[in-house]
Amino acid sequence: MLRSFTWICTLLFILALTGGMGTLAVLYYFGRGLPDYAQLAKYEPAVVSRLYASDGRLFAEYATQKRVFVPIEAIPRRLIQTFLAAEDKNFYEHSGLDFFGIIRAAVVNFSQRGTNKRPMGASTITQQVAKNLLLSSIANQASYERKIKEAILAFRIENVLSKDRILEIYINEIYLGSGSYGVGAAALNYFNKSLDELTIAEAAFLAGLPKAPSKYNPKQNYAAAKARRDWVITRMYEERVITRKEALAAKAEPIELKRPHATHVVKADYFAEEVRRRLISKHGEPSLYQGGLTVRTTLDPHLQKIADWALRKGLIDYDRLHGWRGALQHVELKDTNIDSWKSQLTEIIQPPGVEPWKLAIVLKLSDKEAKIGLKSGEEGTIPLSELTWARQHQTPVKPKSEGIILPQLYLGPVVNHPKDVLNVGDVILVNAIQGKEKTYSLEQIPAVSGALVAMDPQTGRVLAMTGGFSFEASQFNRATQALRQPGSSIKPFVYLAAMERGFSPGTIVSDAPISIALGRGLGIYSPKNVTTNHYGRVPLRVALQKSLNRTTIRLVHEYVGMKPVAKMIEKFGIMDRVPMQIAMAIGAGETTLLRMAAAYAQLANGGRKLEATLIDRIQDRHGKTIFTADTRQCLNCKSQLWSNQNPPIIEDHREQLADPRSIYQITSMLEGAVRAGSARKAKVLNRILAAKTGTTNDEKEAWTAAYTKRLVVVTYVGFDLPQTLGHMEGGARTALPIIVDFLGKALEGVPNEPFKIPPGMKLVRMTEPHSGDVIYEALKTNQTLPNRLLAPSYGGYSGSQKPYTGSSYSSPYRSYGSQPSYDPGSQYGSQPLYDSESSYDSPSSYDTESSYGPEPSYGPEPSYGPEPSYGPEPSHGPEPSYAHEPSHDPEPAYSPEPSYEPPSHDPQPSYDPEWSSGSGTGGLY
Secondary structure (H helix, E strand, C coil), rough: HHHHHHHHHHHHHHCCCCCCCHHHHHHHHHHHHCHHHHHHHHHHHHHHHEEECCCCCCCEECCCEEEEECCCHHCCCCHHHHHHHCCCCCCCCCCCHHHHHHHHHHHHHHHCCCCCCCCCCCCCCHHHHHHHHHHHHCCCCCCCCHHHHHHHHHHHHHHHHCCHHHHHHHHHHHHCCCCCEHHHHHHHHCCCEEECCCCCHHHHHCCCCCCCCCCCCCCCCCCHHHHHHHHHHHHHHHHCCCHHHHHHHHHHHHCCCCCCCCCCCCCCCCHHHHHHHHHHHHHHHHHHHHEEEEEEECCCCCHHHHHHHHHHHHHHHHHCCEEECCCCEEEECCCCCCCHHHHHHCCCCCCCCEEEEEEEEEEEEEECCEEEEEECEEEEEEEHHHHEEEEEECCCCCCCCCCCCCCCEECCCCCCCCCCCCCCCCEEEEEECCCCEEEEECCCCCCEEEEEEEEEECCCEEEEEEECCCCCCCCCCCCCCCEEEEEHHHHHHHHHHHHHHHCCCCCCECCCCCCECCCCCCCCCCCCCCCCCCEEEEEEEHHHHCCCCCHHHHHHHHCCCHCCCCHHHHHHCCCCCCCCCHHHHHCCCCCHHHHHHHHHHHHHHCECCCCCEEEEEECCCCCCCECCCCCCCCCCCCCCCCCCCCCCCCCCCCCCCCCCHHHHHHHHHHHHHHHCCCCCCHEEEEEEECEEEEEEEHCCCCEEEEEEECCCEEEECCCCCCCCCCCCCHHHHHHHHHHHHHHHHCCCCCCCCCCCCCCCCCEEEEEEECCCEEEEEECCCCCCCCCCHCCCCCCCCHHHHHHCCCCCCCCCCCCCCCCCCCCCCHHHCCCCCCCCCHHHHCCCCCHHHHHHHHCCCCCCCCCCCCCCCCCCCCCCCCCCCCCCCCCCCCCCCCCCCCCCCCCCCCCCCCCCCCCCCCCCCCCCC
């Protein structure tokens, strides 16, 4: 007996030893090369990055997996118990494997052998974490190898991580269908609720999804989804998570899905795409799509909505003035029965980016209207009054020789009947007319495009950006990606170079014809003004206001030189390198709209250097700030409570790009362009405003830039493949109306603030040539006006402004005692491009509002919401005092001169009564 017992014990020992060795062998074999489980200690799941506007509203999200990470401490206890009841009731008791669950699954699987049923699993939450995160390559394989590896990793994970950490990873990592990763995103996507708002039935539904999200989708299989949810509710009752009464009530509830509200509550597609590109460039694609960045942008939703509307309206206005290009397509209607035409119309795909316009088909034409049908089956009409704009479009023809006067527009015959425009069967775009039931206007997608940027000149924050007619139709951002010629909109920086070298707005320069030899084989450059008018000797103020090309070229060629002009253009960031070609002075180079807006912003803020920024601050998933645009230091901003101490002062260390006095002179001249120059159509705004228009050769580009003390806006209009916009379609005719529309809405309720006059200036009463207006000219204290420009009734200046007493600004004035040495052949190596400014730079063309043509109907204007707040002042501290001018060392090309005198080689003409006989109410405009 004893011997038998000994043999049995020995046998059992051998079997146990063999089993143990076999187990060790299996663990060693399958445990080799397993992923490093310790990485889960620092695991951070991919979460969505969000972009917010300046008012806190969300307008864009980026993610590879749409996940909202919720810490375990923030997850409701009942929701945790619900998932444990459905997935792993012994989670807090086992050490990674549930052996009782394994035995139960083995028995069930043995009883189901020979059937097609899927084997029952016994995976714990820890095993699921191992499978989803560490064994993703074999996660979908139902094999013993995967199960063994899961078990090994589960034991290892349990030894490294706490139970709460494992559960936190699981609840935030699992895929729950409909693009939802983790319970936070699932609660929003299925029920539009946060986790603490979920009902028992809703929580049970989510807890039933990990097994098979697509199988239990209520939209596809409601019965299976409800059965699975009810099973989870039963498990909750069995585990005493809820009472019987609560369980019965939860099972009686239907599954009602509530889609979340639109996250893009602010529509700013071009702005969001530009921010996305910059984030990827600076922080990398993984940080954006997986890092959970919180990005606070500079976007002003109110101004963005106005910008989108103003640009679209301006492009449509231009397009309508140039006629009808025809229907989208034509179909042969079998009959006008609704079933027939509706089926034909339904097959036609609507072009992208035309909302709220609708696709329609022409059913019948009568003398006074066109009958149309819509995809919805509704019928309507287009009255003849909405078709009169649709005269046949004709391609402009460039004149072969000078002296040929082309018509203003290129259009076919006047529309007298709907048949002149449409045919039965034409597929067209229409827009509902507000206040008129079933009445529509005829629309067409503009062939021309453009862009608009609005910016805060004190900070460089981009408040609004629209890069085209429609982002859906074209993602190309013309505000940042299109290189265009700025034309005469670059002239303020040319004249600023002259102001820096001692010139004043009253300096007289001739507008006579000029020809420049460019060098051997390069021909003669003879710039012209847009009109044949000869203005004689004019002050620089008039030359800039009326955008006279010949005066500008003479100013650069004979007095200032191209090198200082190029340096000024580069300093203001318009171009990185300006070729030494004289045509660059009238905008023959290329730049982007955003860079141009930043340059004008630096004029508006008095010459402080700034960089256009679209992002205020970036925070990582933990809330740590990793980028801020405002890097200034405030030493006493975190001090104790206020007790009559002086407020902290934030010092502005930005570079001063030019003398503030010179910049104010340019601003004053650009105010004059609104009062009596190329931008005078903006007078309807009744605002203190500085503006400049610009047009390039053959009217291929039309620009306008305008600024107040607090807002800069710049726009251009042009074809993506450059071609003429049409005869006289310059900046003031095509681009300026967009600026007027934008500022008319954007400045509603905003105070009318004058530009700050820096120290060292004096205002001298004078009569402006040609306009006859009596104005106050802005001069530096060492500058004077020719006697003929002084107003007859007033010869000087007096006021409360203290004389400038600071140190002299280190701008070397040029001595004008002799003609400058100039070798055109050595400076200009190629034929320059000629900038022909639009007719709005002429004093005699388009003086009435009728030049804009009839105002077309565009339906209701957008709702702009509450007006933006423009006060208090931005947090940049007080504006700098210029009592001591900053150190500034421009190109020392000329010998310094202590005081300015008019050029001696350009004698003043004899007294011309026309220049001083004007009368009117003077003052600082």
